[in-house]
Amino acid sequence: MLHPFKAVSLSFKKAPLEIRELISLDEVACRRFLHTLHHDLGLTDLLVLSTCNRTEIYYSAPRDQSPGIIEALGQLKGLTDVAAYFPYFDVLETYHDAVQHLFEVAMGLDAQVVGDLQISNQVKQAYQWSADEDAAGPFLHRLLHTIFFTNKRVQQETSFRDGAASTSYATLELVEELTADMANPRVLVVGLGEIGADVCRHFADSKSFTDVTLCNRTRDKAETLAAECKLPILDFENLVQGMKDADVVISSISRDTPFFTREMVEHLEVLSYKFFIDLSVPRSIEADVENVPGVLVYNIDAIQSKASAALEQRLAAVPQVRAIIAESIAGLSDWTKEMMVSPTIQKLKNALEQIRLEEMDRFQKKMSPEEARRMDEVTRSLMQKILKQPVLQLKAACKRGEADQLIDVLTDLFDLENQPNHA
Numbered sequence: 001m002l003h004p005f006k007a008v009s010l011s012f013k014k015a016p017l018e019i020r021e022l023i024s025l026d027e028v029a030c031r032r033f034l035h036t037l038h039h040d041l042g043l044t045d046l047l048v049l050s051t052c053n054r055t056e057i058y059y060s061a062p063r064d065q066s067p068g069i070i071e072a073l074g075q076l077k078g079l080t081d082v083a084a085y086f087p088y089f090d091v092l093e094t095y096h097d098a099v100q101h102l103f104e105v106a107m108g109l110d111a112q113v114v115g116d117l118q119i120s121n122q123v124k125q126a127y128q129w130s131a132d133e134d135a136a137g138p139f140l141h142r143l144l145h146t147i148f149f150t151n152k153r154v155q156q157e158t159s160f161r162d163g164a165a166s167t168s169y170a171t172l173e174l175v176e177e178l179t180a181d182m183a184n185p186r187v188l189v190v191g192l193g194e195i196g197a198d199v200c201r202h203f204a205d206s207k208s209f210t211d212v213t214l215c216n217r218t219r220d221k222a223e224t225l226a227a228e229c230k231l232p233i234l235d236f237e238n239l240v241q242g243m244k245d246a247d248v249v250i251s252s253i254s255r256d257t258p259f260f261t262r263e264m265v266e267h268l269e270v271l272s273y274k275f276f277i278d279l280s281v282p283r284s285i286e287a288d289v290e291n292v293p294g295v296l297v298y299n300i301d302a303i304q305s306k307a308s309a310a311l312e313q314r315l316a317a318v319p320q321v322r323a324i325i326a327e328s329i330a331g332l333s334d335w336t337k338e339m340m341v342s343p344t345i346q347k348l349k350n351a352l353e354q355i356r357l358e359e360m361d362r363f364q365k366k367m368s369p370e371e372a373r374r375m376d377e378v379t380r381s382l383m384q385k386i387l388k389q390p391v392l393q394l395k396a397a398c399k400r401g402e403a404d405q406l407i408d409v410l411t412d413l414f415d416l417e418n419q420p421n422h423a
Contacts, residue, residue, distance in 0.1 A: 003139055003336050005045060007098040008066045008089055011054035012112055015088040017194075022077065023085070025050040029076060031129055033057075036072050038135040041065060046135035047144075049105070049126045051119065053112055058102060060139060066091045099143065099332070103325045106147045107154055113166040115314040118205075120151050142335060150328040157324065160317040162310065167300070168198035170307040171277060174298060175248050176208055178275050184211055188234065188246035192216040192225055195279050196252035204229035213246070215239055244268050252279040258286040270294035279303065337398035344407050345391055347416040352383050 030048045037043045045060035057069050074082030092098040106123045108116040127144045130136040179185035203212045215234040216222040222233045234242040253259045278285040278299045290297040356379045364372050397406045
């Protein structure tokens with residue numbers, strides 16, 4: 001085993017949205033959970049990643065700790081019957097599986113929208129929380145910095161991150177194109193279902209828009225999302241005035257018949273241009289609305305066509321991304337193998353240094369200060385040359401996966417079991 005790195009994962013692949021919402025952790029909860037796992041369960045190399053699509057815990061331990069981790073998570077979330085949620089979790093017990101999974105998550109290969117741009121920033125944030133808690137050991141530091149370097153290569157060398165591959169992000173890009181000539185476009189999002197909520201999150205993250213307003217028939221849902229995105233709310237009864245003020249109206253209202261009719265839009269007295277974007281199926285904007293002077297309507301087909309083209313481009317780049325990940329994991333594995341033999345190398349150095357100092361003590365009393373200085377230099381140099389070949393052989397054996405036998409030989413020859421690890 002290269003390293004006892006493991007993971008516990010709950011994601012959109014096995015858990016429906018209502019379960020993911022129940023388990024998800026905000027920043028405060030993530031930090032508390034890190035503290036619990038580190039101090040109460042004694043886990044190291046900890047990373048707690050929680051997004052709308054997944055809650056995952058990465059850690060190092062000699063044995064599988066997933067039952068204890070899930071129990072602790074249940075206690076944190078106030079769940080009475082934690083065992084009922086066990087089937088929604090995937091347990092990755094080996095170094096290879098856990099490392100491969102984290103790479104694929106961080107690159108966006110395991111995302112609902114392939115190549116998701118947000119996940120890499122979420123991984124960086126989770127890593128910062130781990131570092132703040134002093135729960136990131138040498139292995140996790142090396143792993144995450146390898147992931148960040150890999151992410152940069154993917155960005156620079158492939159088309160994996162190009163274009164808007166989700167409907168909600170494609171909507172943001174379309175609005176950016178439509179309002180490119182406007183100084184401060186006013187955007188109104190009506191209907192806050194899953195797509196509408198995602199659209200709001202993208203607008204909240206964008207620096208291009210500072211005047212975005214939410215409107216929903218159910219006020220509670222609007223208030224929850226408004227608090228998350230830090231965006232203002234328009235009361236549903238004031239919708240007509242909001243439409244008059246807006247340059248762009250985005251609708252994701254769920255109903256069987258169109259909500260926005262030609263008659264409603266005609267009363268807005270459009271003076272220049274007003275854009276309506278319909279993300280609903282069935283459509284929530286009547287087709288005839290486009291015949292109102294100054295009004296342009298874009299429906300879900302136009303948005304999804306934009307997203308599908310980007311998705312095809314990203315999927316074509318997946319083999320190249322996997323090849324880059326494989327190179328990075330190979331390099332990380334070489335480093336991990338060398339880390340396994342570093343205690344033996346240090347003990348060998350300590351053993352030889354002890355012999356050198358004992359011999360120096362025997363002869364130093366008969367030497368002048370200058371002779372002692374020169375003897376110290378000669379013996380140090382001799383020790384480094386003696387050490388060089390065993391160290392090179394150990395590192396080479398590591399890469400072949402044959403280090404154990406050589407470690408046993410050196411341990412017996414120099415009685416390394418009785419040598420300390422420190423210098």
